[in-house]
Amino acid sequence: xxxxxxxxxxxxxxxxxxxxxxxxxxxxxxxxxxxxxxxxxxxxxxxxxxxxxxxxxxxxxxxxxxxxxxxxxxxxxxxxxxxxxxxxxxxxxxxxxxxxxxxxxxxxxxxxxxxxxxxxxxxxxxxxxxxxxxxxxxxxxxxxxxxxxxxxxxxxxxxxxxxxxxxxxxxxxxxxxxxxxxxxxxxxxxxxxxxxxxxxxxxxxxxxxxxxxxxxxxxxxxxxxxxxxxxxxxxxxxxxxxxxxxxxxxxxxxxxxxxxxxxxxxxxxxxxxxxxxxxxxxxxxxxxxxxxxxxxxxxxxxxxxxxxxxxxxxxxxxxxxxxxxxxxxxxxxxxxxxxxxxxxxxxxxxxxxxxxxxxxxxxxxxxxxxxxxxxxxxxxxxxxxxxxxxxxxxxxxxxxxxxxxxxxxxxxxxxxxxxxxxxxxxxxxxxx
Ligand SMILES: C[S@@+](CC[C@H](N)C(=O)[O-])C[C@H]1O[C@@H](n2cnc3c(N)ncnc32)[C@H](O)[C@@H]1O
Numbered sequence: 001x002x003x004x005x006x007x008x009x010x011x012x013x014x015x016x017x018x019x020x021x022x023x024x025x026x027x028x029x030x031x032x033x034x035x036x037x038x039x040x041x042x043x044x045x046x047x048x049x050x051x052x053x054x055x056x057x058x059x060x061x062x063x064x065x066x067x068x069x070x071x072x073x074x075x076x077x078x079x080x081x082x083x084x085x086x087x088x089x090x091x092x093x094x095x096x097x098x099x100x101x102x103x104x105x106x107x108x109x110x111x112x113x114x115x116x117x118x119x120x121x122x123x124x125x126x127x128x129x130x131x132x133x134x135x136x137x138x139x140x141x142x143x144x145x146x147x148x149x150x151x152x153x154x155x156x157x158x159x160x161x162x163x164x165x166x167x168x169x170x171x172x173x174x175x176x177x178x179x180x181x182x183x184x185x186x187x188x189x190x191x192x193x194x195x196x197x198x199x200x201x202x203x204x205x206x207x208x209x210x211x212x213x214x215x216x217x218x219x220x221x222x223x224x225x226x227x228x229x230x231x232x233x234x235x236x237x238x239x240x241x242x243x244x245x246x247x248x249x250x251x252x253x254x255x256x257x258x259x260x261x262x263x264x265x266x267x268x269x270x271x272x273x274x275x276x277x278x279x280x281x282x283x284x285x286x287x288x289x290x291x292x293x294x295x296x297x298x299x300x301x302x303x304x305x306x307x308x309x310x311x312x313x314x315x316x317x318x319x320x321x322x323x324x325x326x327x328x329x330x331x332x333x334x335x336x337x338x339x340x341x342x343x344x345x346x347x348x349x350x351x352x353x354x355x356x357x358x359x360x361x362x363x364x365x366x367x368x369x370x371x372x373x374x375x376x377x378x379x380x381x382x383x384x385x386x387x388x389x390x391x392x393x394x395x396x397x398x399x400x401x402x403x404x405x406x407x408x409x410x411x412x413x414x415x416x417x418x419x420x421x422x423x424x425x426x427x428x429x430x431x432x
Contacts, residue, residue: 002146004028004035010143011212018051025050025212030248032217033273034148037249043239045415049224049249050212052235055140056182056190057208058129059091065205067120071105071128072096074205082120089114089124089165104135113167127162129207133182134175141178147214149184150272158183188271189214210235218271219250220263220279221286225417226251240415256409256419257373259291261306261314274310279412283308283317288411289368293333296325303366304330337365341375350388354379358397368408376401380426395430402427 004027011027024043030036043049059071068082069075070093082091084102088109096102108131114124133144149155159179163169170176190209213226213235226237243249253271254263260280267275279285283305284292292303295318302320306327309315313327341361344353357375365372383390383398402423409420 002035007035007146007215010139010146011215013139014055014143014211015050015052017053020051023050024048025249027215030217032219032248032250034217035215036217037212037215039243039245039247039249042245043243045239045241047239049237049239049243052210052212052237054208054233054235055136055143055211056129056132056186057206057233058127058132059125060191060205060207061122061125061128063122065122067091067122067125069205070096071125072099072101083118086110087114087117089117089119089121090128091120091125105132108134109166112169115165115167121165123158123162124165126207127158127179129186129209130159130179130182133178143211144182144185144209147185147209147211148188149181150188151184152187152272155184155187156180185209185214206233208233213237213251216249216251218253218267218273218275219277220252220254220275221277221413222250222252222417223247223415224249224251227418238416240417256412256414256417257290257370257377257405259306259370260285260308261291261312262370264310265312280310281308284319286412288408289366290370290373290408292366292368293330293337294364294366295321295323296329296333297321297323306330333365334369334371337361337369338371340364341371345375345378350379350382351390351394354383354390354394354397357401367404373405373408376405380423384426384429399427399430402430 008027024040024047025037026040027035028038039049059069059074061067068077068079068091070077071090072092073096075093077091077093084090084092084097084106086106088106090102090105090109092102105128109124133141136144159176186207186209191207216224223240223243224237225240226235228235237249254266258266260283264274264280267273289303289305292305293316295302295304297318300318300321300323302318304316304318304323304325306316307314316325316327316330317323341356344356347353353375357372357379361372380398380401382388383395387395406420406423406427414420
């Protein structure tokens with residue numbers, strides 16, 4: 001572990017523009033893992049803990065993304081003629097094309113001679129965030145190197161694959177090492193392909209490295225949440241709940257509404273660790289029962305929950321009749337319920353989905369299960385855009401769905417977060 005003091009020095013330099021003379025945070029040794037962030041004073045729910053600005057940022061440009069977003073401001077561009085005319089292979093808007101940032105990017109990419117500069121190539125565009133590390137100052141580079149980098153077998157693939165899109169990609173070992181290291185740092189700490197940040201209803205057109213945020217460890221019931229300032233893309237981290245002085249500040253790397261098994265798998269596969277937080281050690285997830293299914297015994301009305309062994313295929317226990325089931329047996333019920341609910345969505349009538357979730361689905365899957373939660377979230381999102389074929393009755397159900405999800409959040413002990421604000425706002429729209 002790199003010394004918390006040196007990390008704090010470099011981060012303080014990076015955050016100097018915020019002129020925060022009395023920070024509410026400090027970096028220390030964590031009981032969860034390595035370094036962590038701790039409060040220097042008591043904070044109330046909603047208080048700002050820190051602001052952070054991206055040390056590196058670039059288009060996310062994953063294979064499945066549309067590539068016509070500006071590589072500097074990330075605004076969506078028209079579908080055609082969005083590539084830089086200077087031949088660097090990057091999409092850019094006419095305003096940003098004149099900015100210093102694009103000039104530096106353009107010079108760098110042109111020097112590597114893109115093979116097809118007029119064609120948007122996701123591998124090349126995605127590499128921009130990593131390439132920008134080459135032009136960082138010494139202190140900034142030291143800060144990148146100061147952050148944890150989980151060096152798995154794949155971390156060299158990104159640069160190796162993108163290199164094929166250039167005629168003269170650098171062969172200098174030091175430059176390649178900087179880029180590979182940056183990929184690993186982004187994957188471990190950043191808003192990157194491996195992070196599932198849509199949890200809080202926030203979508204990202206970019207990948208970015210926020211260095212102070214990168215020191216925060218994960219908890220499935222975090223005590224902080226983040227939002228972004230529209231214009232600057234700076235991050236603001238606030239207390240979700242009241243936090244005593246000297247407490248570790250945590251965030252979540254997963255969606256808030258996924259069950260124990262799915263979170264375990266995600267954290268293990270994508271982040272390389274096993275979470276041992278209080279939610280993960282409780283098969284009922286604090287009584288929120290997000291993974292729970294009905295007991296397989298048709299004479300029993302109990303809920304079955306997976307054991308908290310951390311295994312991908314745990315045994316399940318009924319909390320009433322104590323019947324044990326294998327994971328394979330329970331997955332059948334889960335798959336049946338998912339199939340039934342998604343076929344309703346395929347029918348295109350939103351009204352029929354709402355009525356199904358309101359009156360029918362609880363006969364075969366508990367309302368607390370994440371499949372139902374996901375379906376309710378989809379209904380809320382669709383109804384917030386348009387009424388489709390729904391009337392007042394379904395609008396009232398939307399308010400009820402928001403209430404159901406807020407209740408689940410309360411059971412989990414989740415305080416303020418973007419999801420809570422969203423659900424409260426959507427509920428208020430229907431309750432006049
Ligand atoms: C974004 S970093 C967090 C800061 C890190 N502790 C450090 O010293 O730089 C993410 C890494 O921290 C560790 N980590 C974070 N939360 C954890 C948790 N709840 N349990 C175990 N390890 C965790 C994992 O190694 C993970 O890959």
